[in-house]
Amino acid sequence: MDLKITKLDGSSYTLGQYGVTVKDVVISPIEVEQEKRNIKGLHGTFDAGMTYKERSISVPFVFVTESLSSYPLYRDLIFELVYDEQPFYVQEMRRPQRQQYEFKDTIYNDTAVTTDQYGYDTVFDSSQTDNEVSTGKRYLVRITECEEMEQSGKKGKGSMKFTTTELPFAESIGTSLDLESKGLNYTEEPIWSYGMGLMHDPDTRHYTFDISQSKEHDVYNFGNVKIDQFNQHLILRLTFNSKPKGKIKFGFNGTQCEINTDEANIKKGDVVTYESGGYFKNGLSILVNTNYGIPVMQTGKNKLTFNENYDIEAQVECRYYYL
Numbered sequence: 001m002d003l004k005i006t007k008l009d010g011s012s013y014t015l016g017q018y019g020v021t022v023k024d025v026v027i028s029p030i031e032v033e034q035e036k037r038n039i040k041g042l043h044g045t046f047d048a049g050m051t052y053k054e055r056s057i058s059v060p061f062v063f064v065t066e067s068l069s070s071y072p073l074y075r076d077l078i079f080e081l082v083y084d085e086q087p088f089y090v091q092e093m094r095r096p097q098r099q100q101y102e103f104k105d106t107i108y109n110d111t112a113v114t115t116d117q118y119g120y121d122t123v124f125d126s127s128q129t130d131n132e133v134s135t136g137k138r139y140l141v142r143i144t145e146c147e148e149m150e151q152s153g154k155k156g157k158g159s160m161k162f163t164t165t166e167l168p169f170a171e172s173i174g175t176s177l178d179l180e181s182k183g184l185n186y187t188e189e190p191i192w193s194y195g196m197g198l199m200h201d202p203d204t205r206h207y208t209f210d211i212s213q214s215k216e217h218d219v220y221n222f223g224n225v226k227i228d229q230f231n232q233h234l235i236l237r238l239t240f241n242s243k244p245k246g247k248i249k250f251g252f253n254g255t256q257c258e259i260n261t262d263e264a265n266i267k268k269g270d271v272v273t274y275e276s277g278g279y280f281k282n283g284l285s286i287l288v289n290t291n292y293g294i295p296v297m298q299t300g301k302n303k304l305t306f307n308e309n310y311d312i313e314a315q316v317e318c319r320y321y322y323l
Contacts, residue, residue, distance in 0.1 A: 183205065236295060238271065258293060
């Protein structure tokens with residue numbers, strides 16, 4: 001078992017690379033906040049909805065130093081690995097099967113010791129028990145607690161606790177455009193896995209559409225959380241192949257979004273995007289030329305809908321979110 005840490009600049013490492021043995025990765029349920037209303041004179045309470053708040057991830061660990069004097073170095077190294085002013089992503093890594101000894105013929109100068117995936121000596125059959133990324137999901141977190149480490153000779157043990165930031169959900173490493181362009185083909189560092197709601201049918205993995213051919217297209221949100229907030233990764237990209245006129249209306253499962261193309265002065269070749277709650281033309285805001293509509297992707301199949309056929313290439317880039 002191991003923990004992979006990926007910084008916002010894209011650099012990544014695992015705790016195992018530095019000689020830290022992760023004993024478990026405990027991902028807690030999401031904390032919820034329920035809204036209730038009381039009405040004087042009526043029995044009970046009335047449900048006013050609920051919101052997801054945050055979740056914690058606990059990681060107990062152990063390490064063994066080379067000498068008693070090097071214990072402080074390992075302790076300080078762990079602090080350096082997990083403390084950061086910026087949030088970062090974590091992924092759990094697990095072994096496909098239990099560690100087991102490998103029977104070997106040995107002689108006096110050839111022991112059963114081999115080298116594991118991190119370059120350390122081991123008596124286990126490392127080819128069967130290497131840690132690997134077991135899921136295509138990750139969490140954006142900050143460390144919120146690292147308990148005092150307990151020393152016993154050259155061995156140290158402790159536990160660290162991370163708390164999600166921004167969103168409490170797991171998110172897919174890959175985007176819909178990764179899925180469209182590369183499919184589910186196996187790679188040495190896969191970004192997709194079982195348990196992510198993906199389908200084998202390649203027709204469910206289209207996210208680039210010609211609106212001049214059809215004004216309705218099926219778009220799949222494979223997560224089990226709808227995408228309806230500005231801080232979720234959703235980019236609608238509209239490339240205009242000719243100059244439009246008037247207002248265009250579009251959205252998922254309806255046409256709740258509207259852009260006045262005349263006021264926005266949209267021309268052939270312009271790229272209009274919706275992202276992070278705003279509308280942009282070639283990178284400049286045109287929010288005032290819209291109705292401030294927010295496209296919402298429900299879980300499962302959605303209909304990307306335009307009110308008319310336009311000479312537009314539409315592209316949907318999103319990540320998938322999971323409880």
